[in-house]
Amino acid sequence: MLTATRQPTAMFKILVVLLVLSAILIHSIGVASAQSIRYDSRGLKIELSDDVQAAIDSGVTLTFESQYAHAKHFILFDWHTEFASHQFEVIRHTLSNRYLVYENNKVEPRIFSSTRETMTYISKASLSSFSKYIAKHQAQQIHSSSEHKMRLRLSKTKLPGPMRLTAFIASDWDLDSGWTSWQSDQL
Amino acid sequence: MAIRSIVKKISSPLPVITVCTGLLFALSYLIVRSLSDDASGELQFWITIIGSLGIAILVFFLASNGYTLLSQYRRNEIGSILTAKMVVIFFFLTMIPFSLIYFFSIQFLNKGVDSWFDVRIEQTVKDSLLLSQSAFEGIKEEVISDVEKIAINIREKQLDSTVELLGLIRELRAINGFTELSIYTDDGRMLAFSSSHETNLLPNTPSDEAFSELRLNQTYTQLEPISPTMQQFRVVAPIGGNQLGRQFYGVQAIKLLPLRYATLASSVETASNQYAQMVFARGPLKFSLIVTLSLISLASLLFSILTAVYLSRRLVAPISNLASGTQKIAEGNYGSHLPVTSSDELGILTKSFNNMSSKISEAQQIALASQTETEQQKGYLEAVLTNLSSGVFSFDGESRLQICNSAASEILGLEQDTLLSKTAEQLCQPEHHAKQFFELINAGIKSKQNNWQDELTLLGTHGRQMLIIRGTVLRLNNDLFEVNTQVIKPIENYVIVFDDVTNLIQAQRDAAWGEVARRLAHEIKNPLTPIQLSAERIKLKLYDHVDGELQETLERSTRTIVQQVESMKEMVNAFSSYAQPVRAKLAPLNINQLVRDVVELHSSHLHQIEITLKLDDNVPKIKANASALRQVLNNLVINASHALEKTAQPMITISTQMAAKVTGEYIDLLVEDNGSGIPEDIRESLFDPYVSSKAKGSGLGLAIVKRIVEEHSGSVWARQGSNGGTAMHLRLPINAMKTYRGNRRQNSLHSIDINPAQTTD
Numbered sequence: 001m002l003t004a005t006r007q008p009t010a011m012f013k014i015l016v017v018l019l020v021l022s023a024i025l026i027h028s029i030g031v032a033s034a035q036s037i038r039y040d041s042r043g044l045k046i047e048l049s050d051d052v053q054a055a056i057d058s059g060v061t062l063t064f065e066s067q068y069a070h071a072k073h074f075i076l077f078d079w080h081t082e083f084a085s086h087q088f089e090v091i092r093h094t095l096s097n098r099y100l101v102y103e104n105n106k107v108e109p110r111i112f113s114s115t116r117e118t119m120t121y122i123s124k125a126s127l128s129s130f131s132k133y134i135a136k137h138q139a140q141q142i143h144s145s146s147e148h149k150m151r152l153r154l155s156k157t158k159l160p161g162p163m164r165l166t167a168f169i170a171s172d173w174d175l176d177s178g179w180t181s182w183q184s185d186q187l
Numbered sequence: 188m189a190i191r192s193i194v195k196k197i198s199s200p201l202p203v204i205t206v207c208t209g210l211l212f213a214l215s216y217l218i219v220r221s222l223s224d225d226a227s228g229e230l231q232f233w234i235t236i237i238g239s240l241g242i243a244i245l246v247f248f249l250a251s252n253g254y255t256l257l258s259q260y261r262r263n264e265i266g267s268i269l270t271a272k273m274v275v276i277f278f279f280l281t282m283i284p285f286s287l288i289y290f291f292s293i294q295f296l297n298k299g300v301d302s303w304f305d306v307r308i309e310q311t312v313k314d315s316l317l318l319s320q321s322a323f324e325g326i327k328e329e330v331i332s333d334v335e336k337i338a339i340n341i342r343e344k345q346l347d348s349t350v351e352l353l354g355l356i357r358e359l360r361a362i363n364g365f366t367e368l369s370i371y372t373d374d375g376r377m378l379a380f381s382s383s384h385e386t387n388l389l390p391n392t393p394s395d396e397a398f399s400e401l402r403l404n405q406t407y408t409q410l411e412p413i414s415p416t417m418q419q420f421r422v423v424a425p426i427g428g429n430q431l432g433r434q435f436y437g438v439q440a441i442k443l444l445p446l447r448y449a450t451l452a453s454s455v456e457t458a459s460n461q462y463a464q465m466v467f468a469r470g471p472l473k474f475s476l477i478v479t480l481s482l483i484s485l486a487s488l489l490f491s492i493l494t495a496v497y498l499s500r501r502l503v504a505p506i507s508n509l510a511s512g513t514q515k516i517a518e519g520n521y522g523s524h525l526p527v528t529s530s531d532e533l534g535i536l537t538k539s540f541n542n543m544s545s546k547i548s549e550a551q552q553i554a555l556a557s558q559t560e561t562e563q564q565k566g567y568l569e570a571v572l573t574n575l576s577s578g579v580f581s582f583d584g585e586s587r588l589q590i591c592n593s594a595a596s597e598i599l600g601l602e603q604d605t606l607l608s609k610t611a612e613q614l615c616q617p618e619h620h621a622k623q624f625f626e627l628i629n630a631g632i633k634s635k636q637n638n639w640q641d642e643l644t645l646l647g648t649h650g651r652q653m654l655i656i657r658g659t660v661l662r663l664n665n666d667l668f669e670v671n672t673q674v675i676k677p678i679e680n681y682v683i684v685f686d687d688v689t690n691l692i693q694a695q696r697d698a699a700w701g702e703v704a705r706r707l708a709h710e711i712k713n714p715l716t717p718i719q720l721s722a723e724r725i726k727l728k729l730y731d732h733v734d735g736e737l738q739e740t741l742e743r744s745t746r747t748i749v750q751q752v753e754s755m756k757e758m759v760n761a762f763s764s765y766a767q768p769v770r771a772k773l774a775p776l777n778i779n780q781l782v783r784d785v786v787e788l789h790s791s792h793l794h795q796i797e798i799t800l801k802l803d804d805n806v807p808k809i810k811a812n813a814s815a816l817r818q819v820l821n822n823l824v825i826n827a828s829h830a831l832e833k834t835a836q837p838m839i840t841i842s843t844q845m846a847a848k849v850t851g852e853y854i855d856l857l858v859e860d861n862g863s864g865i866p867e868d869i870r871e872s873l874f875d876p877y878v879s880s881k882a883k884g885s886g887l888g889l890a891i892v893k894r895i896v897e898e899h900s901g902s903v904w905a906r907q908g909s910n911g912g913t914a915m916h917l918r919l920p921i922n923a924m925k926t927y928r929g930n931r932r933q934n935s936l937h938s939i940d941i942n943p944a945q946t947t948d
Contacts (some may be wrong), residue, residue: 058467059460094463095319095418095456096410107414113396157232160464162472164231165479 037123037152037177044123044152048115049172052154055163056092056099056115063158064088064175066126068133070146071179080149080179086129087155088122090115126152149179206248207490210241214483238482245489252496265514266507270499277495281488289484293477300473304466312462319455322448327408327420333363334422334440335406341370341438342426349379356438357381365440366419367391370426371398373436393439397423401437410444416453418444505533509540522548580683581661586611586632589680598652598687599624620645624654624685631658632681653692656685697894700876704762712759715752722748761887765876765894773899775808776816778854778919782841785820793828793839801842806854809921815895816919822888823858823915830862830913837861838910846918853901856917861910873905 037046046064048056056062065087069080089102093111099118100109103125112118130150137148154175156167167173213234256274259267337359346352352370360368360381369380369390375398380390393407400407400423407423423439444452508525515523524541527534569592572579578595582588587610596603599621606614611629615622624643631639637660645652661680726745733741779802786798824839831837838861846853865873865880872878874893879886892915896903901919908914 055467059463060467091460093412093456094316094459095323095452096412098409098411100412109412111394111409111411160468161231162468162475165235165475166471168232168235 036175039177039180043127044177046119046123046152046175048119048175051170051172052175053115056090059092059094060160060163061158062090063155064090064122064126065151065153065155066122066129067151067153068130069149069151069179071149071181072146078149078179081146084129084133086126088125090118090122123152126150147181149181150177151179152177206241206244207486207493210238210245210486211483211490213241214238214479214486238486242482242486242489245486245493249489249493249496252493256496265510266503269506270496270503273499273503274492274495277499278492281491281495285484285488285491289480292480292484296476296480297473300469300476304469309462309466312459315455316459319452323410323444323452326444326448327410327422330420330422330440330442331406331408331424334424334438337363337368337440338424338426338438352379353381360440363440363442365442367439367441369439371436371439375436390439391421391441393421393423397421397439398437401425412453416450418449418452420444505529505537509537512540512544516544516547521551576686578683578685578687580628580681580685582611582632582681582683584678584680586629586681588614595685598654598685624656627656628658628683631656631683635660652687653689654685655688656683658683696875697890700890701765704765704876708759708763711755712763715755715759719749719752722752765887765891772812773810774813776811776813777808778811778816778843778856779804779806781813781816782820782843782856785817785824786841788821789824789828793824796828796831796837796839799838799840801840803842803844806843806845807921809854809919811899811919812895815898819892819895819917820858822892826888826915827858827860827862827913830860830864834860834862834912852921853918854921856919857914858917859908859910859914860912861908862912864907864911865905865913870905874903 036049037044039045052062065085067082068084069082071078071080073079087104089105091100091102091109092098093100096111097113099112099115101112101118101121102109110121112121127150130148134148154173156164156173159167159173216234256267256271260271337356340359341352341355344355346355356368356370356379359365360383365383367380367382367387367390370378371393372378377390377392382390397407397409404425404427406425407421409421410418411421412418420442421439422442423437425437443449505525505528512523512525521544523544525537527537527541572590572592573594575592575594578598579590579592580588580595581590587608588606589608591603591606593603596606601619601621611625611632614625615629624645627641627643631641636658638658640655640657643654643656645654659682661682662678722745726741729741730738782800782802786800790798824841827839828837831839840857840859842855842857842859844855844857846855869878869880874889875886876890877886878890879888893903896917896919899919901917903915903917906914906916
């Protein structure tokens with residue numbers, strides 16, 4: 001009789017724990033850094049996996065998002081308030097065998113002969129924008145109490161529909177720098 | 188408990204159905220949108236998460252319900268087994284078609300997606316792309332040729348000023364139809380620039396890659412898309428001339444593709460890209476569709492199983508209620524009503540059960556009332572039987588004794604427990620004093636007579652008993668009737684009523700003797716004195732007138748008359764004494780002292796007899812007539828002494844004690860001798876008048892003893908003494924009731940006048 005009353009309660013507790021873990025997991029999907037986009041002394045380095053490289057060579061449009069936010073630490077988490085973002089759509093032009101980058105939906109693309117050049121441009125452009133925002137905010141004393149952070153990632157939700165589920169599950173598609181606070185001298 | 192109630196509430200059908208419905212819609216939306224590139228990826232992501240959570244919740248609901256069902260099954264709760272069976276049946280009914288559909292869906296899905304990709308289409312797309320590239324190659328060669336000619340032209344012309352240079356490139360640009368023409372130095376600086384768009388103030392600078400080619404003295408060519416529908420060729424050719432004091436490094440020409448070419452090329456590019464993308468996404472698409480299909484199937488399966496659980500519970504609930512209600516009725520809890528929740532057959536069954544339960548309850552109440560009434564009647568009957576002075580037996584149809592009242596037990600001197608539940612035959616078997624009595628009853632039962640009566644004399648524990656026995660057949664069912672084709676015979680019981688009429692007959696006999704004595708005293712005593720006086724007068728008158736033999740005869744005759752008259756007087760006085768009722772003047776009497784006085788009185792002439800007194804000093808005073816009891820003791824001592832005349836060592840023992848096995852309200856007085864004992868022929872009529880073993884006894888001594896004792900509400904009986912003689916046993920109440928006339932049930936008498944503690948010496 002006692003086990004009969006204990007077990008459902010235990011099950012319920014297990015469910016609650018699972019729900020909390022799921023919530024944390026969901027949250028972590030948005031904030032976790034897979035470190036496929038790393039920072040070194042020369043700036044951000046984007047390493048494309050074979051799958052991503054194959055995808056872009058197969059004509060799949062990749063959308064990189066650079067997000068800029070100021071962060072406040074609250075209890076266990078850093079809460080980010082995004083104030084700007086940039087999008088870089090990368091697509092391969094088959095006839096010319098070039099990689100085109102459409103920046104913030106501009107009509108005229110930037111053209112690169114390799115993905116390495118393309119990724120280098122995206123990282124530099126992202127960091128450049130971040131540097132400009134910091135300088136602007138420091139000059140105007142905006143969000144002076146909070147920390148400025150930037151995040152560059154491949155947007156899985158902007159992939160073609162059939163590929164999204166695979167991208168959500170496969171770690172090869174985790175191209176994300178995570179929220180990082182860059183020092184001014186690094187910029 | 189709160190958590191359990193929350194779990195119970197959220198596990199109820201409504202939340203589950205809501206979750207399932209939402210889940211199925213979400214997953215269906217997901218599978219539709221999985222095929223489209225236009226859908227919001229964020230929405231798709233959250234729908235996937237919500238779908239997974241929904242399935243997790245369904246699994247929880249299922250686990251909770253399954254565990255509850257398992258617990259109920261282990262506790263053998265009513266309805267759990269049936270519910271479990273129905274759930275298993277529903278599960279298999281769902282699982283078999285579901286598995287088939289799922290298997291074939293996966294197969295169709297794989298084959299369907301594969302069928303989208305055809306080798307011929309793929310080759311066509313590639314060919315189109317190659318064709319476009321070939322067309323572009325032709326255009327490119329033309330453009331390169333034109334630009335290289337321009338480079339030669341510039342190198343060969345000796346230009347004197349920048350203005351001339353500008354004019355030249357403007358002319359060349361216009362002649363060749365270039366969008367833009369510009370000249371750069373070796374360090375990458377622009378020297379001259381001409382554009383078809385006059386608003387363009389700055390040239391479209393070549394890339395580093397172009398300059399690298401220039402440094403190698405090679406021509407750089409690149410097809411560049413400038414919008415979704417416009418493309419241009421960028422050609423940078425080396426010049427290698429030194430004019431105007433500077434090194435002419437290279438010339439860049441940009442030429443827009445003709446619109447028709449550009450449009451066609453863009454279309455081919457787009458088609459090629461989309462096909463390549465589809466080929467690349469074939470695997471992920473299959474995976475995505477299979478996962479979504481599996482989620483929908485899993486949600487549907489869980490929903491079906493949960494529905495099976497709820498349906499089973501709903502279907503089984505009325506049956507469980509019925510089983511529970513039946514169990515309650517089996518446990519004696521009548522009148523329980525079940526909720527009628529439906530109007531179908533189960534509802535009708537529940538209504539019927541409720542009606543049945545109500546009727547059983549009413550019948551049970553009636554039976555209870557009847558039982559109470561029967562018990563009251565039985566109690567009344569037992570009270571009547573208990574208070575009856577007559578003995579009552581009741582035998583059932585098998586001649587088995589069912590009822591034996593206390594009066595019957597007392598009359599027969601047998602315990603009730605030894606008689607009850609035995610047949611009349613069995614009661615006859617043991618050798619006891621009432622055997623003759625039971626044989627008579629057995630014969631009466633076997634005679635089948637409706638009414639019979641008989642008389643019987645028994646030698647019981649209190650001596651001879653005269654019993655009048657009446658038997659009656661008690662027929663409970665007077666008519667024959669049939670039950671299930673079996674003829675039910677009327678039940679025959681037997682009621683035996685018997686009375687101990689010994690005291691009654693004895694009283695009648697005593698009354699008759701009293702009347703005789705009174706008449707004797709009245710009719711005989713009166714003439715005796717005149718007879719005696721007449722005899723003495725005759726002697727006085729005639730004695731002197733006769734002599735000799737006549738005188739002697741006269742003397743002898745008159746003496747004889749006087750002696751006989753005296754003797755008759757004594758006899759008449761004795762009868763008178765017997766007939767005269769004791770004028771009982773009851774007063775506290777020390778019975779031990781009375782015994783000592785009587786023994787002292789007789790000690791002078793009974794010195795040859797050893798008289799032993801065993802008197803209990805704890806015997807209290809009793810209410811009695813001292814002179815009457817003195818006479819009783821005198822008679823008993825005299826009778827004992829007479830019985831000891833021929834005994835070598837005569838002994839008389841007189842003892843007093845509290846009556847054994849009674850309530851202490853009686854005392855026993857025992858006069859015992861070691862004489863010849865009571866002759867067999869007079870043992871039964873020992874206390875009747877004129878019964879004596881002595882030649883000269885009047886036979887009234889013991890009759891008077893008995894009468895006096897009974898006047899004191901006591902009893903007397905004789906038995907064989909421990910020394911072979913006679914033991915006369917008197918039992919006297921401590922507080923005698925004057926009006927009492929002989930009754931064998933002395934133990935039921937009560938005395939409240941004397942406190943034994945106060946009357947004890």
